[in-house]
Amino acid sequence: xxxxxxxxxxxxxxxxxxxxxxxxxxxxxxxxxxxxxxxxxxxxxxxxxxxxxxxxxxxxxxxxxxxxxxxxxxxxxxxxxxxxxxxxxxxxxxxxxxxxxxxxxxxxxxxxxxxxxxxxxxxxxxxxxxxxxxxxxxxxxxxxxxxxxxxxxxxxxxxxxxxxxxxxxxxxxxxxxxxxxxxxxxxxxxxxxxxxxxxxxxxxxxxxxxxxxxxxxxxxxxxxxxxxxxxxxxxxxxxxxxxxxxxxxxxxxxxxxxxxxxxxxxxxxxxxxxxxxxxxxxxxxxxxxxxxxxxxxxxxxxxxxxxxxxxxxxxxxxxxxxxxxxxxxxxxxxxxxxxxxxxxxxxxxxxxxxxxxxxxxxxxxxxxxxxxxxxxxxxxxxxxxxxxxxxxxxxxxxxxxxxxxxxxxxxxxxxxxxxxxxxxxxxxxxxxxxxxxxxxxxxxxxxxxxxxxxxxxxxxxxxxxxxxxxxxxxxxxxxxxxxxxxxxxxxxxxxxxxxxxxxxxxx
Numbered sequence: 001x002x003x004x005x006x007x008x009x010x011x012x013x014x015x016x017x018x019x020x021x022x023x024x025x026x027x028x029x030x031x032x033x034x035x036x037x038x039x040x041x042x043x044x045x046x047x048x049x050x051x052x053x054x055x056x057x058x059x060x061x062x063x064x065x066x067x068x069x070x071x072x073x074x075x076x077x078x079x080x081x082x083x084x085x086x087x088x089x090x091x092x093x094x095x096x097x098x099x100x101x102x103x104x105x106x107x108x109x110x111x112x113x114x115x116x117x118x119x120x121x122x123x124x125x126x127x128x129x130x131x132x133x134x135x136x137x138x139x140x141x142x143x144x145x146x147x148x149x150x151x152x153x154x155x156x157x158x159x160x161x162x163x164x165x166x167x168x169x170x171x172x173x174x175x176x177x178x179x180x181x182x183x184x185x186x187x188x189x190x191x192x193x194x195x196x197x198x199x200x201x202x203x204x205x206x207x208x209x210x211x212x213x214x215x216x217x218x219x220x221x222x223x224x225x226x227x228x229x230x231x232x233x234x235x236x237x238x239x240x241x242x243x244x245x246x247x248x249x250x251x252x253x254x255x256x257x258x259x260x261x262x263x264x265x266x267x268x269x270x271x272x273x274x275x276x277x278x279x280x281x282x283x284x285x286x287x288x289x290x291x292x293x294x295x296x297x298x299x300x301x302x303x304x305x306x307x308x309x310x311x312x313x314x315x316x317x318x319x320x321x322x323x324x325x326x327x328x329x330x331x332x333x334x335x336x337x338x339x340x341x342x343x344x345x346x347x348x349x350x351x352x353x354x355x356x357x358x359x360x361x362x363x364x365x366x367x368x369x370x371x372x373x374x375x376x377x378x379x380x381x382x383x384x385x386x387x388x389x390x391x392x393x394x395x396x397x398x399x400x401x402x403x404x405x406x407x408x409x410x411x412x413x414x415x416x417x418x419x420x421x422x423x424x425x426x427x428x429x430x431x432x433x434x435x436x437x438x439x440x441x442x443x444x445x446x447x448x449x450x451x452x453x454x455x456x457x458x459x460x461x462x463x464x465x466x467x468x469x470x471x472x473x474x475x476x477x478x479x480x481x482x483x484x485x486x487x488x489x490x491x492x493x494x495x496x497x498x499x500x501x502x503x504x505x506x507x
Contacts, residue, residue, distance in 0.1 A: 169196075
């Protein structure tokens with residue numbers, strides 16, 4: 001997988017990027033490289049890189065490594081740009097970056113200077129033609145991603161990167177990486193180790209990530225084999241968590257009886273209301289649901305009969321899965337309330353997305369119920385492993401990684417999505433719900449028949465994260481956006497802003 005020495009590059013002004021491709025959607029062919037050159041990692045550049053990676057992984061049917069490879073690519077590009085900025089910083093100080101002693105003395109002020117003057121440095125990268133070149137190429141055995149800049153790294157910088165690569169290889173547990181208290185002077189360190197741990201957990205360890213120096217150029221190589229051998233390094237922890245799922249009680253028979261009665265052709269609202277009234281907690285939860293932002297239609301609902309009437313019997317039948325789950329989990333697991341509130345917001349956004357898509361009423365009912373249920377596995381993990389989960393979520397938010405699934409796998413050997421699917425199977429929920437729980441963070445892996453439920457839930461979840469500055473639009477797969485009728489970033493951001501305003505007004 002060699003690179004050509006000279007490249008004819010076309011300037012795609014709409015994206016602020018140069019490429020050897022006249023058409024950025026050019027079909028992927030074996031041994032045909034895609035090259036992209038840019039100065040800064042803007043949202044448009046992020047979009048191009050993310051979409052290109054998705055196209056390669058889908059083309060070669062290894063999309064399941066998307067989270068870890070995308071995180072590694074973003075981390076590498078960010079660190080490569082920082083390496084370019086350092087040349088400007090040292091030149092301003094009239095200091096020799098290649099001198100190890102000078103480097104050690106002068107680098108201490110770099111991180112603060114870069115953060116305080118980011119716009120200035122971004123402008124100087126352009127004026128001084130410091131660039132990053134990202135290349136994608138594949139053959140029958142592997143994809144290679146090369147991230148190159150046009151500067152020679154100092155011995156200190158190379159040592160720093162290699163130390164972190166070796167450290168990541170030595171860790172058996174993500175908790176060890178979180179305990180890392182290494183030198184953060186340059187603003188890199190834990191980020192690289194964490195992304196390497198994500199790659200390792202996805203079977204991309206060993207030589208999959210390495211640094212090469214060639215004259216005045218430095219490259220980071222990410223190799224992704226087509227046939228990946230993945231092993232679970234956290235089997236004991238996985239068994240402990242699954243044990244908690246096994247100890248959950250069976251799904252409430254009273255709720256199953258209500259669902260069965262609703263199925264009968266002669267059932268009435270009055271009859272169903274009478275059955276529900278025997279369960280005070282269930283009655284209260286249905287009233288709360290009818291008055292929530294996602295389900296409210298007009299003024300406040302005071303009576304159970306009216307709540308059922310507004311929701312509808314068939315819709316209620318689907319929602320009883322989430323209400324029964326709420327009854328079981330809310331007292332046992334302290335993380336329940338926060339997840340339930342977030343899931344209500346997700347359901348509200350899903351309703352608006354469904355309207356945009358022109359979705360049929362029955363499908364909307366299933367979508368709303370699935371949205372309320374989709375994160376029940378996270379309730380378990382947050383309650384059992386609150387410390388590690390907090391660190392994973394903080395890291396994911398700070399790096400703007402929309403999905404922390406690969407980190408969960410590295411820490412626990414199992415994800416909240418898989419835990420949710422196991423709970424759905426234990427309670428004999430319809431397959432739609434178990435699929436939603438398992439794939440709502442990895443929508444591109446799901447079968448065609450479930451896309452109309454899982455794609456909107458993934459998108460609604462990501463909207464919430466973007467609102468909280470924990471994710472970026474560029475991370476959303478293009479297939480999901482198009483499926484949900486979003487064709488430009490402007491369309492999406494306008495919809496997201498209006499949805500947040502209407503949710504807050506309704507809450």
